[in-house]
Amino acid sequence: TLESIKEQILNLFRLHGFELVHPPMLEYSDSLLTHIDMGLSLKTIRIADQMTGRQLGIRADITPQVARIDAHLLAKNNGINRLCYSGSVLHAQPDGFLTTREPYQTGAELYGYAGVAADIELIDLMLQALATGKMKQIILSLGHIGVFHALSDAAKLSSEQSHQLLTMMQNKDTAEISSICTQWQLDRIWANALALLPELYGGREIIAQARQRLPQLSYVTQSIDTLEQVCNAFPQQAVHIDLAEVRVDHYHTGLL
Numbered sequence: 001t002l003e004s005i006k007e008q009i010l011n012l013f014r015l016h017g018f019e020l021v022h023p024p025m026l027e028y029s030d031s032l033l034t035h036i037d038m039g040l041s042l043k044t045i046r047i048a049d050q051m052t053g054r055q056l057g058i059r060a061d062i063t064p065q066v067a068r069i070d071a072h073l074l075a076k077n078n079g080i081n082r083l084c085y086s087g088s089v090l091h092a093q094p095d096g097f098l099t100t101r102e103p104y105q106t107g108a109e110l111y112g113y114a115g116v117a118a119d120i121e122l123i124d125l126m127l128q129a130l131a132t133g134k135m136k137q138i139i140l141s142l143g144h145i146g147v148f149h150a151l152s153d154a155a156k157l158s159s160e161q162s163h164q165l166l167t168m169m170q171n172k173d174t175a176e177i178s179s180i181c182t183q184w185q186l187d188r189i190w191a192n193a194l195a196l197l198p199e200l201y202g203g204r205e206i207i208a209q210a211r212q213r214l215p216q217l218s219y220v221t222q223s224i225d226t227l228e229q230v231c232n233a234f235p236q237q238a239v240h241i242d243l244a245e246v247r248v249d250h251y252h253t254g255l256l
Contacts, residue, residue, distance in 0.1 A: 002104070006086055009106055009129045016125055018084040018108050023065035025087070029057040032065070040064070043091045058090045062105050070111040080112035116226050119255050120233045127237065139238045142230060143245030143256040146223035147214070148197065154217060155190035165194065169244040172198040189215055201242040204231050210243060226255055 010020060028049070033041055043060035059065060062085050070081045086106040094101045108125055110118045123140065130138050148169065152162045161184065168177050174195050181191035193215050200206050200213070207228050214220050231239055245256055 005133045006104075006106060008132045010084065010086055012129060012132055013084040013108050013125070016082070016108075018082040021066060021069055021083050021085055022087070023059070023062055023069065023085065026056055026058055027065075029055040031068075032057040032059060043093065045090055045092045060089050060091050062087060062089060063107065063109065066109050067111070070109070080110070082108070082110050084108040116229045116255075119226070120230060123230060123234070127234075137238075139240050140234060141240045141242065141245070142227055143242050144223040144227055144254060145246050145256060146226075146254050147210070147220050147243050148194075148246055150217045150219035150223070151190055151193050151197075151215070154215070155186050155194070157184075157186075166246050169197060169246045172244055174198050198244040201244065202240070204239055204241070206241040206243070207231065223254070230255065 014020070029044070029046055033044060040061055045058045045060070047056050047058070048054075049056045066083050066085055070083060084107065087104070088102055089105050091101045091103070106129075108122060110122055127138060127140070148166070149162075152165070157165070164180070165177065168180070177198070178191065178195045181194060186194075196213060200210055207224060210224050211221075214224075227241060231241075
């Protein structure tokens with residue numbers, strides 16, 4: 001069943017112009033973890049190469065590998081690349097008590113176009129892929145890490161402070177967020193806004209609430225505009241918005 005669904009999804013990707021790539025399972029760590037990404041680094045299993053003594057890593061996520069293929073091998077393809085992939089990854093630690101350490105990852109990536117139309121194209125493809133897999137009662141869960149980054153930059157937080165707050169955001173611990181913002185002596189407007197993010201979750205009405213209750217920073221407004229455009233593109237789709245939905249994988253920079 002898994003192989004049948006995988007082939008149907010990959011065929012769907014091909015019909016939409018996505019080329020299949022096969023990144024290696026094992027790479028040297030300095031290639032596999034080009035950017036410092038604590039979330040991905042903690043998931044990566046490392047072993048010593050008996051031939052060279054260098055450190056090897058077993059991939060914990062295929063997405064960064066595909067990004068390197070786009071950057072280094074396909075730069076001349078008119079600037080826009082549609083790539084897809086399917087394969088196993090290994091995690092040093094599972095994401096949860098009921099999750100496997102060897103998830104099977106199938107996905108599609110669009111590079112070279114920064115507009116929201118690319119996000120909408122991929123979300124539409126994702127929903128079609130889930131329907132191909134016979135999934136029912138699908139909820140499109142959306143976030144935008146740009147809101148957090150805009151507030152973090154305005155509050156002049158260090159990278160360590162931002163990372164610490166990201167963990168608290170995942171736990172939705174408003175009291176702890178307020179406490180540590182007080183400890184850091186942040187300006188009240190930024191402290192209140194950061195503590196508000198875990199409360200901004202729900203249906204499409206969250207967009208209007210975010211516009212009304214968050215500071216009028218340009219990137220906050222742009223991020224909310226992006227969420228609204230995506231919601232409008234799927235008027236019949238059940239949607240859940242969560243502005244505290246953030247990731248520790250640092251390659252996520254915008255819409256989630």
